[in-house]
Amino acid sequence: xxxxxxxxxxxxxxxxxxxxxxxxxxxxxxxxxxxxxxxxxxxxxxxxxxxxxxxxxxxxxxxxxxxxxxxxxxxxxxxxxxxxxxxxxxxxxxxxxxxxxxxxxxxxxxxxxxxxxxxxxxxxxxxxxxxxxxxxxxxxxxxxxxxxxxxxxxxxxxxxxxxxxxxxxxxxxxxxxxxxxxxxxxxxxxxxxxxx
Ligand code: FES
Numbered sequence: 001x002x003x004x005x006x007x008x009x010x011x012x013x014x015x016x017x018x019x020x021x022x023x024x025x026x027x028x029x030x031x032x033x034x035x036x037x038x039x040x041x042x043x044x045x046x047x048x049x050x051x052x053x054x055x056x057x058x059x060x061x062x063x064x065x066x067x068x069x070x071x072x073x074x075x076x077x078x079x080x081x082x083x084x085x086x087x088x089x090x091x092x093x094x095x096x097x098x099x100x101x102x103x104x105x106x107x108x109x110x111x112x113x114x115x116x117x118x119x120x121x122x123x124x125x126x127x128x129x130x131x132x133x134x135x136x137x138x139x140x141x142x143x144x145x146x147x148x149x150x151x152x153x154x155x156x157x158x159x160x161x162x163x164x165x166x167x168x169x170x171x172x173x174x175x176x177x178x179x180x181x182x183x184x185x186x187x188x189x190x191x192x193x194x195x196x
Contacts, residue, residue, distance in 0.1 A: 052189030054181070057120065065136040067125065070188050074125035074133060075176060076148075076161075077186065084138070084159045085118050087146065095162045097172055104128075105175035106191060114160040114175055122178050122188060123161040129153055129169040148173070 053070050055077060060066045063084065066077040078084070089112065092098040100110045108116055115121050125133050132152035140146055148157040156164040161173030179192030 050189065052187050055186040055188065056184060057186055058184040063138055065138070068188065070176060073176075075188055076121070076123050076125040076136070077188075078121040078136070078159065080113075080119050080121055080159060084146075085113060088113060088158050088160045088162070091158050091162070094164055095158065096165045096170075098162060100162070100172060102171055104172045106177055108191075109175040112160075114162065114172070116178070116180065120180075120186065121160060122175060122186065124174040124176055126174070127152065127155055127169055128163065128171045128173060129155050129167075134173070 050071050053068055053075075055066065055068055057077070057079065060077065060079045062079050063081045064079060066079075068075045068077065100114055105114055109122075112118075113121070114123070127134050127150040129150065130152060132150050134148035134150040134155070134157060137146050137149055145156065147159050148161065150156070150169065153168045155167040155169035157169070157173055158164070161175070163169045163172050176188055177191045177194075178186060178188045179190070181187050
């Protein structure tokens with residue numbers, strides 16, 4: 001049983017390193033954004049074991065992406081602008097599952113913005129096709145696309161992590177359990193009703 005547990009931790013750590021490398025490559029090559037990447041520090045062991053993480057939202061500029069880690073997975077936190085929020089309301093006909101009818105999010109995130117607060121998006125940065133790390137595009141490129149783009153096979157997601165029709169990814173990006181401890185403190189890894 002102990003070996004199984006150790007293997008699971010090693011596998012989760014390996015997965016995180018793989019997707020993190022992909023994220024760094026993708027972001028560095030693209031140049032569309034400067035995401036805030038922090039906290040990949042010695043507490044990784046505790047995080048890999050599943051401990052919730054706490055994030056200070058005050059440090060995130062409006063419109064920017066912060067990348068954190070939980071259970072060996074990159075967690076994307078976006079402080080959405082009014083324009084980003086509005087853009088998600090016009091896309092329903094282009095999305096595969098605009099109403100989030102699957103189980104890719106907790107019930108409290110099954111809404112138009114897939115979030116507790118419309119201005120704060122919390123999703124796993126893991127493509128639901130084969131697990132690559134989608135890029136964050138907060139400016140229109142030459143094709144006019146904004147949202148999340150997975151360079152591996154071309155999947156696209158909107159600013160709520162909802163997948164577009166006609167791409168390889170079969171579902172929306174996953175929303176991890178989370179809650180707000182106060183106005184500027186986000187806790188990822190546990191639902192509010194479950195925290196002691
Ligand atoms: Fe993202 Fe294939 S892994 S499109």
